[in-house]
Amino acid sequence: MRNALLLLSSLLLPGLAHAQAEALENPGTVSAVQERQYRMNHELTLGVGVLPADAFYKGVLGSVGYTYHFSDSFAWQVGRGSYSYNLKTSLREQLERDFDVAPTNAAFEEQVQWMVGSDLVWSPIYGKMAISNRSVVHFTGFLLGGATVMKLSRSDGFRPAVNLGVGVRVFTSRNVSFRLDVTNNTVFVGGTRLIQVPTFQLSTAFNFGATE
Template sequence: MLNKKLFAFLLISAMLTPGLSKAQDMGGGDDVDSIETEVNRSAPKRQTIENSAAAKNYAGDDEKNVTDFKGLANLAPFQEISIIQKRFMPKTGRFELFGGGTIVTNDPFFNTMGGVLKAGYFLTESWGVELNYFGLTTAQRESTRELESNNGVSTESLAYPKSYIGADLMWSPIYGKMTWFNNRIIPFDLYFSGGYGMTETSTGESSGTVHVAAGQIFSLTKSVAFRWDFSWNFYNANVTIKEKDGSGNVIGSHKSNNSFNNLFLTVGVSWFFPEATYR
């Protein structure tokens, strides 16, 4: 009886085993495949990883290029680099009219002062030509009158200028800027000039004169400027020297050619025209 029951159990088990195996393959296998699919889907692809690595390398190279200044050694030398800036008041192709006052600063015997007119034209920012006219008036100093009246010292051998007219070549090699009490910036030109003209002297003669000058032009607007300079005139003049006896009587006279020089300090205002146009 027991053997029959055992045989029946084994038979039933043998019949059910393939079905369980097939069910496991159909049900359990699908679950495993689903899990594997989800894992692969969530994992980054190889191409994406490679792209990310390339992007990271690119960013690293870019950052390196920004902070790496070794390449500056291959650039042009700094002395060959110019800063181009428009002048506040350009002079090229413009006329200048100047009016001001002047005084002779190196004459110990006479006080000479007067008015000055100048008219110029600038060929470039550095070079120009100019005409000058000085109209002067002169008075003896107090010391000169005392020498003549008290000590009998004659000043007839001295000559002083009554006017000057001449032409100059101007050179402006320096352009700069300065502050006015830290309130505004004033551009200026430093110039030198030299030329030739004629001086009318107190003796009534016109003497050839060498004229040199140095000064500055301060630009207040694009057309108006403050200008000052020192100018030096060198000339020869014939003077009449009277010969006197011990009593002061004139017994004769003769002419003498003497050298003179006048150092003028001139201050005034310039007007530039036509209207400035930047190049």
């Protein structure tokens, strides 16, 4: 009996010792979330964009805005303003030329001249990616929503709107980043009639007072 116990111990002890050593070397799976390398604080944006959707004109936008960032995830775009330089489409030119449609036709006059507004911004996504294993790009994805006042080209053309959109920001340094905003303003024209004004804007953002 004693010999049997000794034999069993000699077989089990090496295996137990090996298992303990592996447990010490690999105590378990550990996941770590890396801190953001770039943080925003006071943001000034200068951008250009387009109003692509209307069949009778296309707008070229020049924009400026200021955003205050409360944290990595939440910000308030305190103010934004855009001016639209509008160009006739070939469809409008054809209607005016071939069918004598007056340039003062109501369908032609609901053009955005400028807009101002304010939004709340939520940035739930932050990440980085390697490009050709030579450089690392840091980026964020965000959602925004707020209110807009638009000046349409008609004489009584001040109109309220609800603005919703998505965007992405790419950092180049602590102080400079580039952001792409894709938004849509639902404009209350009168009564129950609504028009949709989508925008695409690319902006350079200058960041002040943030840490890296």
